Amino acid sequence: MGHLAVKSVTKMYGNPASDNTVVALQDVTLEIEHNSFCAILGHSGCGKTTLLNMAAGFEQPTSGQITIDGRAITKPGWQNTIIFQEYALFPWLTVAQNIGFGLEMKSLPSHKRAEAIRLHVDLVGLQGFEGRFPHQLSGGMRQRVAIARALAVRPEVLLMDEPFAALDAQNRSAMQDELVRIWQREPKTVMLVTHSIDEAIKLADQVIVMTRRPGRVKAIIDISLPRPRDEDDARYLSLKKQLRGLVHDEF
Amino acid sequence: MDRSSATATQTSDRPAAPLENSSVKPEVSPRSMRLMIAGWAIQALRYLPKLATLVVLVAIWQFTSTVWLPRIDPYRAVLMPAPSVVAKTAGLMIVSGELGYHLLASLKREGVAFLFALAAVPLGLFMGWFRLIHAQLDPVIEVLRPIPPLAWIPLSILWFGIGDEQNEFIIFLGMVFPILINTIDGVRKVERNLVRAARSLGASEYSVLTRVVLQAALPQIVTGIRIGLGVGWMALVAAELVGASSGLGFLINDARSVLRTDIIVVGMLTIGIVGLSIDLALRDTARRLLPWSAQQSE
Numbered sequence A: 001m002g003h004l005a006v007k008s009v010t011k012m013y014g015n016p017a018s019d020n021t022v023v024a025l026q027d028v029t030l031e032i033e034h035n036s037f038c039a040i041l042g043h044s045g046c047g048k049t050t051l052l053n054m055a056a057g058f059e060q061p062t063s064g065q066i067t068i069d070g071r072a073i074t075k076p077g078w079q080n081t082i083i084f085q086e087y088a089l090f091p092w093l094t095v096a097q098n099i100g101f102g103l104e105m106k107s108l109p110s111h112k113r114a115e116a117i118r119l120h121v122d123l124v125g126l127q128g129f130e131g132r133f134p135h136q137l138s139g140g141m142r143q144r145v146a147i148a149r150a151l152a153v154r155p156e157v158l159l160m161d162e163p164f165a166a167l168d169a170q171n172r173s174a175m176q177d178e179l180v181r182i183w184q185r186e187p188k189t190v191m192l193v194t195h196s197i198d199e200a201i202k203l204a205d206q207v208i209v210m211t212r213r214p215g216r217v218k219a220i221i222d223i224s225l226p227r228p229r230d231e232d233d234a235r236y237l238s239l240k241k242q243l244r245g246l247v248h249d250e251f
Numbered sequence B: 001m002d003r004s005s006a007t008a009t010q011t012s013d014r015p016a017a018p019l020e021n022s023s024v025k026p027e028v029s030p031r032s033m034r035l036m037i038a039g040w041a042i043q044a045l046r047y048l049p050k051l052a053t054l055v056v057l058v059a060i061w062q063f064t065s066t067v068w069l070p071r072i073d074p075y076r077a078v079l080m081p082a083p084s085v086v087a088k089t090a091g092l093m094i095v096s097g098e099l100g101y102h103l104l105a106s107l108k109r110e111g112v113a114f115l116f117a118l119a120a121v122p123l124g125l126f127m128g129w130f131r132l133i134h135a136q137l138d139p140v141i142e143v144l145r146p147i148p149p150l151a152w153i154p155l156s157i158l159w160f161g162i163g164d165e166q167n168e169f170i171i172f173l174g175m176v177f178p179i180l181i182n183t184i185d186g187v188r189k190v191e192r193n194l195v196r197a198a199r200s201l202g203a204s205e206y207s208v209l210t211r212v213v214l215q216a217a218l219p220q221i222v223t224g225i226r227i228g229l230g231v232g233w234m235a236l237v238a239a240e241l242v243g244a245s246s247g248l249g250f251l252i253n254d255a256r257s258v259l260r261t262d263i264i265v266v267g268m269l270t271i272g273i274v275g276l277s278i279d280l281a282l283r284d285t286a287r288r289l290l291p292w293s294a295q296q297s298e
Helices: A048-055 A095-105 A110-123 A139-152 A169-185 A197-203 A234-248 B002-024 B030-072 B074-079 B083-096 B098-117 B120-129 B131-144 B149-160 B164-188 B192-200 B205-243 B248-257 B261-289
Strands: A004-013 A022-032 A037-041 A063-068 A080-083 A157-161 A189-194 A206-210 A217-222
Touching: A004 A048, A022 A048, A022 A063, A022 A189, A022 A217, A037 A048, A037 A197, A048 A157, A048 A189, A080 A139, A080 B192, A095 A110, A095 A139, A110 A139, A139 A169, A169 A197, A189 A197, A197 A234, A206 A234, A217 A234, B030 B074, B030 B083, B083 B098, B083 B261, B098 B164, B098 B205, B098 B248, B098 B261, B120 B131, B120 B164, B120 B205, B131 B164, B149 B164, B149 B205, B164 B205, B192 B205, B205 B248, B205 B261, B248 B261
Parallel strands: A037 A189, A037 A206, A080 A157, A157 A189
Antiparallel strands: A004 A022, A004 A063, A206 A217
């Protein structure tokens, strides 16, 4: 299972006793149902990455709680694994070894590990590249490795920090389609942070729009369009208009 | 990929290898022999522009030592042995085993000192990773580091006497700091997201340290080892000049007392060539073992 709940989370940076504290997030409450895809949409500096870091266990909320199936997140782990914008692949490991890293950390026996690596290489379409090193791959392929590596540990919640922001426009669009395909084949609870309205509409079941600093939940929009989503569809366009209005209000 | 294709070409070339032993193969005609020699000559010619200055310098040296100096002052000619004399002496010393004996003694000291100096890798890993350890040990290291290894010679002779241990201690001091400093620096520069990614994939703190931090710092650790071996090699010769009865440093100092400048030059060249070979071998190993690291591709 993987029900992610953020309960009145506030995050402050700096010394609370002095004046120079920065409130990054204020009283954020949201819920992501099991196997549902949620996009957090907002400008840079709205605290969306802070939220993700707390969900990943790298930071702790100043007040409030983030839970997976009722258990509070206290430290990073495979249950709530994260995919970074810059991939963060281990450059000294091959594609297969990168994908197998988390499995090795889980002490999976080697024959099961090999099987899982093969499965996930297939899932992200990297057959034939198992022995390559990350520096021999394109940006899009590196992100595929990162996705496979994260999915291989079978996380309860998958966190993604602007995963396609480092790619060029064509690659980004292709990888978004690819992510939809992968997610449909292997459903997961996903929390994805983005500043792209299109990315949010294309991918998510639920879009959470954040206000500027301090970050608060401004609106929660459910999207029930069938996947893959057509960018020229009238409902897509009206959603886009609605979200653009919400986001641009924040300027 | 490059590597594997390179090996592939080598293997496919193998059937051609017997050509080199053409003198024992009657089916290889003298004509193809001549072609091959011509091929080699062309190969050699291609290197010529690179080595032109070196060749000219050696020629000038030869002229100075055999023609010019003897004419103005025969005594001074002794101080500048000609390349031909040096080559002949080198040949004799190689055949007699004398050069090998001293070289081996030096290499053994370098090797033993290096094994001890490798302790700087785990130490540097801990110092780079744990703030507290760094805070405690850094002042000690900052005080010791600027002392040149050679300044330790008098004290080390009193501690260890003259011999291998004393020499190895001096070499160790030359090696340990470059390795340590580079390891610490490499650890501190490890990309934060790599560590976070590892933790997020369920890695324990021990695994983070050994499987990620150490690996990520490895290119710079290798750089530290290269610098350390170089400094150690220099310290070795100095240590042997004063505190040894074997080794290349001893060899050249001993030759000085009997005015054998040719032996001195042979010793010096050996020191240079071996130092270079160690560095090249290490660089090549690093490139093969760390193909992902751009740092090694200088």
